[in-house]
Amino acid sequence: xxxxxxxxxxxxxxxxxxxxxxxxxxxxxxxxxxxxxxxxxxxxxxxxxxxxxxxxxxxxxxxxxxxxxxxxxxxxxxxxxxxxxxxxxxxxxxxxxxxxxxxxxxxxxxxxxxxxxxxxxxxxxxxxxxxxxxxxxxxxxxxxxxxxxxxxxxxxxxxxxxxxxxxxxxxxxxxxxxxxxxxxxxxxxxxxxxxxxxxxxxxxxxxxxxxxxxxxxxxxxxxxxxxxxxxxxxxxxxxxxxxxxxxxxxxxxxxxxxxxxxxxxxxxxxxxxxxxxxxxxxxxxxxxxxxxxxxxxxxxxxxxxxxxxxxxxxx
Numbered sequence: 001x002x003x004x005x006x007x008x009x010x011x012x013x014x015x016x017x018x019x020x021x022x023x024x025x026x027x028x029x030x031x032x033x034x035x036x037x038x039x040x041x042x043x044x045x046x047x048x049x050x051x052x053x054x055x056x057x058x059x060x061x062x063x064x065x066x067x068x069x070x071x072x073x074x075x076x077x078x079x080x081x082x083x084x085x086x087x088x089x090x091x092x093x094x095x096x097x098x099x100x101x102x103x104x105x106x107x108x109x110x111x112x113x114x115x116x117x118x119x120x121x122x123x124x125x126x127x128x129x130x131x132x133x134x135x136x137x138x139x140x141x142x143x144x145x146x147x148x149x150x151x152x153x154x155x156x157x158x159x160x161x162x163x164x165x166x167x168x169x170x171x172x173x174x175x176x177x178x179x180x181x182x183x184x185x186x187x188x189x190x191x192x193x194x195x196x197x198x199x200x201x202x203x204x205x206x207x208x209x210x211x212x213x214x215x216x217x218x219x220x221x222x223x224x225x226x227x228x229x230x231x232x233x234x235x236x237x238x239x240x241x242x243x244x245x246x247x248x249x250x251x252x253x254x255x256x257x258x259x260x261x262x263x264x265x266x267x268x269x270x271x272x273x274x275x276x277x278x279x280x281x282x283x284x285x286x287x288x289x290x291x292x293x294x295x296x297x298x299x300x301x302x303x304x305x306x307x308x309x310x311x312x313x314x315x
Contacts, residue, residue: 002130004137006051006150009114012164016055016157029053050145052152053159060178061143061154068145092273096237097126097171097200100294104167104198105133107232112137113166116190118155118183119173121146124200127169139165158186167196172290174201175215180225188228191297197229202290204243206250220311222291227302229295236288241275243289248272286313 013022013029020033028042029051038044044053048068056063108115112135117124120140123131131138141153153159155170155177168187174180180201187197201222207213217225223234245266253262276284302310 002133002136002138003148003150004114004139008137009139009150012161013051013053014159014161016053016153016159017058019161021161022053022159047152048145050149050152054152054154055157058157059154066144066152091125092270094124094126094237096235096292097124098129100198100233100292101127101129103233103294104169104196105129105136107196108136108166109194110166111135114139114164115167115169116158116160116165117141118158118168118170118187119176120149120169123148124169124171127171127198130169155183155186158190160190162189163192163195164190165195166192167198169198171198171200172202174199174217174225175205176209176212178214180215184225184228188297193297195297196232197226197293197295197297199226199293200237200290201225201293203288204240205246205289217291219285219288219291219313220307222293223310224302224307226293226295227307228298228300229293230298232294232296234291234293234295235281236276236284237290237292238273238288239276239279239284240287240289241279242273243287244275245269245272246289280314282312282314286315 014020015022015031015033015036015038017038018031018033018036020031020036022029022044023032025042028046029044030041031038031043033039044051046052047066050068052066054061114137115130117138117140119142121142121144130136140149141151142149143152143154145152155173156179168191170187174183177183191197201217203216203218223231248269249262249266252265253259
């Protein structure tokens with residue numbers, strides 16, 4: 001896995017509050033600005049092997065809850081431990097993400113581009129090529145440490161300097177943050193000029209991750225969220241067949257008060273997701289389970305008139 005070592009990007013780290021550079025301490029980091037509250041010795045500690053670069057006063061993350069991912073959690077839920085063929089009935093390869101990851105790799109500049117993964121505690125479905133490409137250096141963070149991350153941070157205040165990375169991957173994350181607009185503004189800030197972003201965000205999906213699930217987007221809403229980026233491509237990750245599968249699973253969960261019953265029915269009706277291919281793109285735009293956006297950093301916002309004209313649905 002092509003995770004960059006801390007020494008490769010240490011100089012790019014920045015205080016999550018004031019954006020000043022960070023200085024090394026024996027047991028952590030501190031802000032180099034004497035006027036910053038985080039200037040004190042080791043204001044940003046290391047937990048396990050993960051620097052904790054969080055401004056707890058502005059984060060939903062609590063200091064006492066910062067812990068590494070447990071070995072059990074690292075293996076994923078029980079469904080992830082099934083044989084590959086059985087697991088594919090529940091969670092098939094995200095072919096849209098896989099195709100877009102390949103496109104992103106082709107668009108990346110230079111001999112050793114730096115890709116920042118926001119919410120990277122696990123490797124996202126379909127994007128493993130980013131981690132195995134020998135020329136790409138991957139930096140990943142999440143609100144807890146895992147074998148796939150090098151630091152702990154809050155996406156609302158990304159602890160990196162302006163224009164410091166070549167691309168950002170944010171897959172199935174923006175529904176779990178309180179202020180997606182602030183997170184996307186941070187993505188724009190840390191990207192180099194003409195840097196790339198790839199995002200996937202749900203539209204018609206039931207609540208997942210419990211109390212840490214906040215937001216959904218239509219296709220137009222998702223595009224407007226990335227309004228300071230020029231679009232390379234955008235569309236449905238999964239269509240109405242997949243969306244129906246989600247709804248049936250959660251209906252069964254509710255009827256039988258059992259998540260296992262819902263998962264079993266979802267596995268039995270796996271073929272519904274293949275109906276997505278029979279639905280025209282315009283109808284998928286109105287009824288998708290999730291959308292993707294592949295774009296490049298720009299300097300101009302879409303206007304209200306432009307986003308209204310952007311609509312691509314069948315309505």
